[in-house]
Amino acid sequence: MQHIAYHDPVLCEETLNVLITDPNGIYVDGTLGGGGHASALLTHLSKSAKVFGIDQDDDALRAASKRINDNRFSTVKGNFGYMDVLLPSSLQGRVNGILLDIGVSSHQIDQGTRGFSFREDGPLDMRMDPRNPLSAAIVVNNYDPAELTRILFTYGEERFSRKITETIVARRPVETTAELRQAVESVIRGPHVNKSLARVFQAIRIEVNQELEMLTMALHKSVKLLAEGGRIAVMSYHSLEDRLVKHFFRAGNADGVVEKDFYGNDIRPLNPVKPALITPSEQEIARNPRARSARLRVAEKPAEVSA
Ligand SMILES: C[S@@+](CC[C@H](N)C(=O)[O-])C[C@H]1O[C@@H](n2cnc3c(N)ncnc32)[C@H](O)[C@@H]1O
Structure with a gap:
């Protein structure tokens, strides 16, 4: 069960x-x-x-x-x-x-397969409703870099949104939450990385679920x-x-x-x-x-x- x-x-x-x-x-x-x-x-x-x-x-x-x-x-x-x-x-x-x-x-966060958590490896999904045609994979891999930067900055209040976007774009296709995590970790090092990870994942989730x-x-x-x-x-x-x-x-x-x-x-x-x-x-x-x-x-x- x-x-x-x-x-x-x-x-x-x-x-x-x-x-x-x-x-x-x-x-x-x-x-x-x-x-x-x-x-x-x-x-x-x-x-x-x-x-x-x-x-x-x-x-x-x-x-x-x-x-x-x-x-x-x-x-x-x-x-x-x-x-x-x-x-x-x-x-x-x-x-x-x-x-x-x-x-x-x-x-939802605890279930790795839903893709909401940077602590669990899973597909880049983040849809609360499985009928939603937009997933995190689409936002991360298909969005225009300027739009992705705006989302990370506005919804995540992430200061390094431009740099993180550049890294994501260079690594496309990013297919799993672990790969997204690694992209963020390559930009933000040190004790603040978990805060940035939380902000980036939150921003993408807000966009996916509108x-x-x-x-x-x-x-x-x-x-x-x-x-x-x-x-x-x-x-x-x-x-x-x-x-x-x-x-x-x-x-x-x-x-x-x-x-x-x-x-x-x-x-x-x-x-x-x-x-x-x-x-x-x-x-x-x-x-x-x-x-x-x-x-x-x-x-x-x-x-x-x-x-
Ligand atoms: C924070 S939890 C609610 C917990 C609940 N108050 C309890 O006591 O168990 C938020 C829930 O709202 C649902 N949800 C979020 N946005 C929604 C929306 N736009 N329409 C319908 N359900 C939504 C999520 O799927 C999730 O199950």
Whole structure:
């Protein structure tokens, strides 16, 4: 049997405390993973509540279905960027809470065959959804060098992105995670190499899975799905994603600039819930190092907003 290692859900109590506004309500976990948050959520809800768990990864859906045996719970396969069409249309404007715990799961990282980890040798894959036509191998081997440099610099915040790209291009075809690792190690030497490896792998993963685009789409869709007074909680692990969420919660767009209506009133599809930012305690980080960079933000759909 396959070993399923899903770790502790990050900021679990903190998230549920702010997300649940109605224990009889309808909730959507857009990043089901191993079902850690979803199973905790179910324990806080009444018998008449409903929880829909979305994930684009079959392994995650299998693990969560095995863990959660509850007739209030249903799984949905797909990308949360399309959650409005994945969920029954009757849910539009009726969802009380949406949770997004974005990024990869520890389970995905630990499986060498998925290609997410520089610590395991495997194919250059990194697709969360196996139906995705774009893989890490395509990004690494087929992208124009200027585009690859931009990805490593923007999504990975890697200072040596140009030099790393030159080395990758000279070594093409780069076919495995070990070969990509060796390319990075030939540029960055010494104690900082693991940080650069993490940045390069993260940047390519964000591109392969179009993570910023899908998050933007999901934020827009959440406005349509939420009931008045309903809330969305987003946990991100990367400064670009966190900035996007902060801007969207403030202004309803990725730029964070509040638009005005004809009468000069602010147009805000969501209102940020205070505290604006929740981060894990020292104890949680000691227990679960993956939680270290987690940043949780929550927003509420105000009354009388037409989505
Ligand atoms: C950090 S894990 C979630 C862990 C989960 N909260 C738990 O407690 O077990 C993120 C999960 O979201 C999924 N995921 C990431 N981006 C997604 C997207 N755009 N659409 C659907 N699922 C996505 C991944 O496949 C992964 O299983």
